[in-house]
Amino acid sequence: MYRKEKGALPTRMPATVEREKELIARIIAGETNLFHELIRPYERMVYLSILTMLRNDQEAEDAAQEVMISAFRHLKGFRGEAKFSTWLVTIAVNEARRRLRKAKTAQMESLDETKEDREGDFTPAVLTDWREIPSVVLEKKEMRQKLRDAVEQLPPIYREVLVLRDLEELNQQETASALGINVTLVKVRLHRARMMLQKMLAPYLRATAPARKGFFGRMFQ
Amino acid sequence: MTLECKHVWEHISEYLDRQLDPKLLMDIERHLENCEVCSAILDSTRNILVLTADERTYELPLGYSERLHARLEKVIREQEQSENGPA
Numbered sequence: 644m645y646r647k648e649k650g651a652l653p654t655r656m657p658a659t660v661e662r663e664k665e666l667i668a669r670i671i672a673g674e675t676n677l678f679h680e681l682i683r684p685y686e687r688m689v690y691l692s693i694l695t696m697l698r699n700d701q702e703a704e705d706a707a708q709e710v711m712i713s714a715f716r717h718l719k720g721f722r723g724e725a726k727f728s729t730w731l732v733t734i735a736v737n738e739a740r741r742r743l744r745k746a747k748t749a750q751m752e753s754l755d756e757t758k759e760d761r762e763g764d765f766t767p768a769v770l771t772d773w774r775e776i777p778s779v780v781l782e783k784k785e786m787r788q789k790l791r792d793a794v795e796q797l798p799p800i801y802r803e804v805l806v807l808r809d810l811e812e813l814n815q816q817e818t819a820s821a822l823g824i825n826v827t828l829v830k831v832r833l834h835r836a837r838m839m840l841q842k843m844l845a846p847y848l849r850a851t852a853p854a855r856k857g858f859f860g861r862m863f864q
Numbered sequence: 865m866t867l868e869c870k871h872v873w874e875h876i877s878e879y880l881d882r883q884l885d886p887k888l889l890m891d892i893e894r895h896l897e898n899c900e901v902c903s904a905i906l907d908s909t910r911n912i913l914v915l916t917a918d919e920r921t922y923e924l925p926l927g928y929s930e931r932l933h934a935r936l937e938k939v940i941r942e943q944e945q946s947e948n949g950p951a
């Protein structure tokens with residue numbers, strides 16, 4: 644959706660729906676080796692949705708493997724009402740949440756995932772004298788690191804929505820279905836997540852821009 | 865300007881997702897034409913989303929795919945064996 648320029652072309656090329664259906668039917672019928680082909684387009688999606696939730700490479704990789712194994716074992720239960728990708732990401736979300744809950748009880752963290760945070764500040768950062776940031780800034784490696792850091796800092800309920808919508812580029816309906824929440828909540832949380840990111844990152848966008856007096860101005864509030 | 869900035873901010877996400885109804889969209893676009901503050905917020909948010917969707921922002925660990933398929937292969941073989949029963 645927000646993809647642009649050649650460098651950002653998707654590397655995953657999901658098979659056509661028909662091909663996928665055919666693969667699934669054949670795997671269930673016994674050609675189990677085709678499972679490798681079936682999941683190949685979604686390896687990245689599964690890993691990243693878990694990684695961004697767990698914030699730990701090692702655990703994310705293990706969890707991603709578990710998700711794929713679970714998908715293999717439960718493939719017969721896939722009814723084809725949802726897209727296969729949505730079904731898969733739902734398993735991934737559940738696995739990530741399960742592990743998060745486990746970690747949380749271990750840490751005695753008092754984060755209530757289901758409670759909507761009404762106290763939060765979801766207003767964007769105001770920048771004066773803003774000019775379109777040159778693409779070189781966005782191309783910088785540090786900027787990508789800053790973004791990953793900012794995403795990590797989002798509370799889980801916002802992070803999961805943002806990741807599915809803006810990183811995995813699932814649509815609202817698919818996101819709602821994978822997260823087990825309604826579309827309205829997806830919209831509300833996505834908006835808040837985006838505003839929180841904007842607030843966290845705007846200073847860096849400004850800081851990495853060429854130094855020029857008053858170029859990005861000061862932030863207030 | 866009939867719309868207040870704060871009101872525009874509430875709709876930035878929908879604006880980016882092109883989900884605004886035509887009337888509100890028109891009001892917001894008119895506001896954006898005259899308001900640098902809101903234009904800056906919109907631009908910066910849009911840039912952040914471009915960066916989020918950029919495949920280079922998140923990279924897979926080296927060998928991830930190989931390890932995944934190797935583990936799957938084991939599981940697939942195990943299932944085949946159990947279905948074929950003891951030889």
Ligand SMILES: [Zn+2]
Nearest residue numbers: 869899901902
């Ligand atoms: Zn304004």
